[in-house]
Amino acid sequence: MMNILAVGCHPDDLEIACFGTLAKYVQAGDRVVLCHVANGDKGHAVILPPELREIRTKEAEEAGRLIGAAQVINLDVPDLMVDSKNEELIKKMVGVIRQFRPDVIITHSPTDYMKDHVEVCRLVFDASFNSSVPHYCPEIPAYPPIVPIYYMDTLAGVDFMPSEYVDITGTIELKLRALACHESQIKWMLEHDKVDFIDFVRTVSKFRGFQCGAGYAEGFTRCAVWPRVTAGTRLP
Numbered sequence: 001m002m003n004i005l006a007v008g009c010h011p012d013d014l015e016i017a018c019f020g021t022l023a024k025y026v027q028a029g030d031r032v033v034l035c036h037v038a039n040g041d042k043g044h045a046v047i048l049p050p051e052l053r054e055i056r057t058k059e060a061e062e063a064g065r066l067i068g069a070a071q072v073i074n075l076d077v078p079d080l081m082v083d084s085k086n087e088e089l090i091k092k093m094v095g096v097i098r099q100f101r102p103d104v105i106i107t108h109s110p111t112d113y114m115k116d117h118v119e120v121c122r123l124v125f126d127a128s129f130n131s132s133v134p135h136y137c138p139e140i141p142a143y144p145p146i147v148p149i150y151y152m153d154t155l156a157g158v159d160f161m162p163s164e165y166v167d168i169t170g171t172i173e174l175k176l177r178a179l180a181c182h183e184s185q186i187k188w189m190l191e192h193d194k195v196d197f198i199d200f201v202r203t204v205s206k207f208r209g210f211q212c213g214a215g216y217a218e219g220f221t222r223c224a225v226w227p228r229v230t231a232g233t234r235l236p
Helices: 013-027 049-067 087-100 115-130 172-180 183-192 197-212
Strands: 003-008 031-038 071-077 104-107 149-152 164-167 217-222
Touching (some): 003 115, 013 149, 013 164, 013 172, 013 217, 031 049, 031 115, 049 071, 049 183, 071 087, 087 115, 172 183, 197 217
Parallel strands (some): 003 031, 031 071
Antiparallel strands (some): 164 217
């Protein structure tokens, strides 16, 4: 059994990019923990931030339960305020990593489309290294090794060419049901932007499937720096 830590910026980012893969981990008997760094409070033009924060937290928890995640964590940073150099935020992420001692971390790509996502990528990279240093935050016990990081797909796959694929044909419907838990986003995008986001995500998964000979797939790249490159894949 492996411990999998998936770190997304906003509630629904993981569902969009890697929930089919996370569901496969769970079905294989692995322990999956979901961590959202931002609380999604500014993701709507009508619902005000305090109310939306509560709504999106509950939606993320429901999505996590649907795939059988062991835990859903929210670091509760307001949208557009994620700062990978914020020492308190780094310590929070170190605490998460030391508590769950992941064998694999999945997070945003360095080429993702907005600042919050890119900041989460850098935050995870730095905190996962810092967590292995005994004299950094000694008040938080346990010092896990530096582990592989896999970067998940960008929104719509723009400027992202996967080096590895996971066949999610068997979990695509579960992935989309989990995504549908985020009603505050799905309904708003359909009404305001005229975008059927469930169909959007299905289409991207189908496209990635065409690339690798599967019905549906999710794409990833490895963080290719020492000592994170290991022989073989740790994707399911």
